[in-house]
Amino acid sequence: MEKEHIHYMELALDQARKGLGRTSPNPAVGAVIVKDGVVVGRGYHKKAGTPHAEVNALADAGPRAAGATIYVTLEPCNHAGRTPPCTEAILRSGIAKVVIGMADPNPHVAGGGSQYLASRGIEVHSGVLEQQCRALNYPFIKHTATGQPWVLMKAGLSLDGKITFRQRHGEAITGPEAQRYVHRLRDQVDAILVGVETAIIDDPNLTTRIEGGAETRDPLRVVLDTVLRLPPEARMLHQASTAETWIVCGEDAPREREARLIDQGAKICRVAVNAEGRVELSATLCLLGTHNITSLLVEGGARVHGAFYDRRLVDEVALLYAPFIIGDGGTPLVRGYRLEDGRAHAPFLRDVSVQLLGSDILVRALTEASCHD
Numbered sequence: 001m002e003k004e005h006i007h008y009m010e011l012a013l014d015q016a017r018k019g020l021g022r023t024s025p026n027p028a029v030g031a032v033i034v035k036d037g038v039v040v041g042r043g044y045h046k047k048a049g050t051p052h053a054e055v056n057a058l059a060d061a062g063p064r065a066a067g068a069t070i071y072v073t074l075e076p077c078n079h080a081g082r083t084p085p086c087t088e089a090i091l092r093s094g095i096a097k098v099v100i101g102m103a104d105p106n107p108h109v110a111g112g113g114s115q116y117l118a119s120r121g122i123e124v125h126s127g128v129l130e131q132q133c134r135a136l137n138y139p140f141i142k143h144t145a146t147g148q149p150w151v152l153m154k155a156g157l158s159l160d161g162k163i164t165f166r167q168r169h170g171e172a173i174t175g176p177e178a179q180r181y182v183h184r185l186r187d188q189v190d191a192i193l194v195g196v197e198t199a200i201i202d203d204p205n206l207t208t209r210i211e212g213g214a215e216t217r218d219p220l221r222v223v224l225d226t227v228l229r230l231p232p233e234a235r236m237l238h239q240a241s242t243a244e245t246w247i248v249c250g251e252d253a254p255r256e257r258e259a260r261l262i263d264q265g266a267k268i269c270r271v272a273v274n275a276e277g278r279v280e281l282s283a284t285l286c287l288l289g290t291h292n293i294t295s296l297l298v299e300g301g302a303r304v305h306g307a308f309y310d311r312r313l314v315d316e317v318a319l320l321y322a323p324f325i326i327g328d329g330g331t332p333l334v335r336g337y338r339l340e341d342g343r344a345h346a347p348f349l350r351d352v353s354v355q356l357l358g359s360d361i362l363v364r365a366l367t368e369a370s371c372h373d
Contacts (some may be wrong), residue, residue: 008034008071009101009129015044015053016073016136021188021217022047025292027074027140031057033095035068052077054086058093066094073101073133075126078113087116097123101133105141138370139190139295142315148285149296150370153305154185154318155333156360162330163302170202177358178320183209185318187216189295191288195304196225203235206299207243218243220293224304226250226279228257228268237264248284250277281313306336315370317349321361 015030023029023045031053033041041061045053054076058065076086076098090098098117103126118124134141139150156174157163165171172179186192186208194206208216218241223230225247236245245266249258250273258268271283288296298308308314319333339346349365356362 004037005071005099005125005128008032008039008069009073009099009133011039011042012053012071012073012101013129013132013136015042015057016133018044019046019053020136021190024048024190024294025140025143027137029053029072029074031070031072033057033061033065033068033070035061035064040064040068041070049082051083052086055083055089058089058095061093067096068094069097069099070095071099071101071128073136075100075102075104076113076117077104078116085113087113090117090122091120095122097125099128100124100126101128102130102137105144138315142370143289143292143294147289149190149288149293150315151285151296151298151308151313152185152189152316152318153298153308153314154182154320155300155305156182156320156322157333158322158324158326158330160325160327160330161333162326163300163333164331165326166329167331168197168201170198170204173322173326174320174360175322175358178322178360178362180210181320181357181362183216185297186219189219189297190293191220191222191295192297192299193222193224193304194299195301196223196229197303198299198301199223199225199230199234199236201301205239205241206236206245207239207241219297221245222284222288222296223247224279224284226253226273226277228253228261230261230266232260232264234264237261237266248279248287250279278307281307281311285313302331302333302335306334309334310337312347312367312369314367316366317364319363320357321363323359323361 011032012030016028019028026048030044032039041057043053043056043060054072078085078087114124142150155163192206206221207218210216220243221236226249228249246269247266248269251270269287272280274280347368352365354363
């Protein structure tokens with residue numbers, strides 16, 4: 001692979017990252033236009049329903065696009081949706097070569113953009129930094145394939161795997177740099193989910209707070225609450241936030257509790273319950289997927305973590321370890337999940353990365369259950 005292709009695709013990926021958390025249900029896509037070894041145009045997809053990355057890059061390049069090469073992280077679309085086909089804009093600009101990171105995962109349009117451009121005399125190269133381009137859009141890929149959101153399980157915990165210092169008492173375990181990282185995660189996902197126990201004990205805001213005046217957005221708040229125990233005075237229902245709060249409950253949850261929560265602005269979503277009497281997680285993911293939620297940050301607590309992990313519904317983990325031991329008094333990371341067969345049958349994490357955040361250690365990895373191929 002030519003070094004220049006790698007370099008310019010990395011620049012296109014930098015552009016794409018600017019759209020993370022803003023484009024759903026569309027993917028985050030970036031593009032750069034290069035002519036005679038000089039970048040003459042940059043662009044990224046900013047929001048669903050607005051011009052795509054290629055169009056923004058072409059607008060930035062203007063007449064300099066004629067005879068140039070465009071690097072784009074995702075195959076240009078060849079179909080009209082809320083915006084016109086990007087292939088037509090590329091042809092009109094006089095672009096001579098198109099270098100693509102990954103093919104469009106939509107089975108109904110896969111290959112269409114590349115084939116169309118090649119049939120019109122455009123030189124097309126595909127698969128440059130493909131894995132990096134795919135990793136940027138795992139939520140889009142999974143939602144396209146399954147209709148369900150990508151599930152990222154996050155927790156702050158001690159080295160011995162405890163997420164609280166004491167049972168039924170919420171308190172931050174990780175330091176400020178790790179907490180800032182969590183808020184950046186929230187800024188990039190469509191929804192954040194907790195169980196009702198966590199909602200009652202911690203009384204969290206579940207909002208995004210990033211220092212420095214950066215433009216942020218709050219994800220949709222989702223609470224798993226089988227019988228609607230969340231108090232109407234819960235903090236998440238009484239704050240200045242543009243995001244909604246959805247409470248997922250069982251089909252037979254008390255109607256009088258529903259009315260009180262609706263009066264405080266909550267949306268009640270009834271789904272089937274499982275044999276354990278808890279809301280069915282697969283049904284919850286399907287519900288979210290039908291509302292174009294492509295990424296879900298699961299923040300706990302232990303029973304929620306355990307239920308998602310036990311049912312192989314977690315695609316990725318982000319575990320933030322504080323450098324100390326809590327011991328028997330704390331709450332474990334998961335409850336309701338047991339590995340019976342030892343190391344030989346353990347569902348190992350893969351594509352593991354480790355990063356130091358202040359004094360805390362971030363471990364981020366994919367699970368064996370993740371749908372990303």
